[in-house]
Amino acid sequence: MTTKKPLYKTSNKLELEFCGLKLNSPLVLLSGCVGFGEEYTRIEGFSNTDVGAVCLKGTTGEPRFGNAPHRITETPEGMLNAIGLQNPGVDYVVNDILPKLDFTETRFIANVSGSTIEEYIEVTQKFDNSPIDAIEINISCPNVKKGGVAFGNDPDMSARVVAACRSVTQKPIITKLSPNQTDIKHNAKLCIEAGSDAFAVINTVMGMAIDIHKKRPIIHNNQGGLSGPAIKPIALLKVHEVYKVCKPHNIPIIGQGGVVNETDAIEFLLAGATTVGLGTGLFYDPLCCRKINDGIIEYLAQNNHQHVNEIIGSLKIHSDATNCD
Numbered sequence: 001m002t003t004k005k006p007l008y009k010t011s012n013k014l015e016l017e018f019c020g021l022k023l024n025s026p027l028v029l030l031s032g033c034v035g036f037g038e039e040y041t042r043i044e045g046f047s048n049t050d051v052g053a054v055c056l057k058g059t060t061g062e063p064r065f066g067n068a069p070h071r072i073t074e075t076p077e078g079m080l081n082a083i084g085l086q087n088p089g090v091d092y093v094v095n096d097i098l099p100k101l102d103f104t105e106t107r108f109i110a111n112v113s114g115s116t117i118e119e120y121i122e123v124t125q126k127f128d129n130s131p132i133d134a135i136e137i138n139i140s141c142p143n144v145k146k147g148g149v150a151f152g153n154d155p156d157m158s159a160r161v162v163a164a165c166r167s168v169t170q171k172p173i174i175t176k177l178s179p180n181q182t183d184i185k186h187n188a189k190l191c192i193e194a195g196s197d198a199f200a201v202i203n204t205v206m207g208m209a210i211d212i213h214k215k216r217p218i219i220h221n222n223q224g225g226l227s228g229p230a231i232k233p234i235a236l237l238k239v240h241e242v243y244k245v246c247k248p249h250n251i252p253i254i255g256q257g258g259v260v261n262e263t264d265a266i267e268f269l270l271a272g273a274t275t276v277g278l279g280t281g282l283f284y285d286p287l288c289c290r291k292i293n294d295g296i297i298e299y300l301a302q303n304n305h306q307h308v309n310e311i312i313g314s315l316k317i318h319s320d321a322t323n324c325d
Helices: 090-100 117-128 155-166 184-194 229-249 262-271 288-302
Strands: 016-018 021-023 027-029 053-059 072-075 078-081 107-112 134-138 173-177 198-201 205-207 224-227 253-255 275-278
Touching: 027 288, 053 090, 053 134, 072 224, 078 229, 090 117, 107 117, 117 134, 117 155, 134 155, 155 173, 155 184, 173 184, 184 198, 184 229, 198 229, 224 229, 229 253, 229 262, 253 262, 262 275, 262 288, 275 288
Parallel strands: 027 053, 027 275, 053 107, 107 134, 134 173, 173 198, 198 253, 253 275
Antiparallel strands: 016 021, 072 078, 078 224, 205 224
């Protein structure tokens, strides 16, 4: 692993702790949007030192080719994707990719995916024996043994996956919660009891785009995950709901869904996120990380805050609203 000269250094006002890990910034690059941590480093002016952590692409036990094309399409204020977890398999990631990453630049988080609980265990165990800093569990994959029901939409199954992964690793576990479920708060509660150290909120929202000339869905998989600014209002609500469950346990959250600028990031922090995920926003502007960091620092100064920790969860809810619990 080679050490590169940092191109940018965030302010100590942005340095924070997440699951015992010291992060350079509250920004986290999201799984599936930055490959295995090296894609954006080819862009002049980009550096992984600009962010607190990078989530690697979803990884399974065996290599996967993913879904047939089309797998991505733009939508108003967003993007649909159904990649299908294309990846080279956990052995290749651990043995060939991780040794090439520069762990002096930022933190690297593995993303574990699977079709069965046994596969989650296998992949988690192999990452446990690697230099990876933390493990994100993607519980939005089909549960083959349960007829295609997504793990993440069933709170009991979610907790079972977390407990299984917890039994084979001492690294921090971040559970990625799906918005496509009845009660995300109940799911979070069960996952905390099962051993989750943190949450990523939210995963993509399921959607469809249609070609009116062919009279077919544009995505070959018929449906895909919607990301981008269109889902931000949903994501903010879900982050705040999960924050109310997490706060008594000091469980941190990666808030994500539609962040493209500093205002978006600050909204997530106010709603209760400890860190803020960037995914589709990087497609709009690959160099947005520095701008967002600088924007957060300016907001702190304007509001007489000394550190980003001071605004996390500081949202003032209207107490007379009829839908508050």
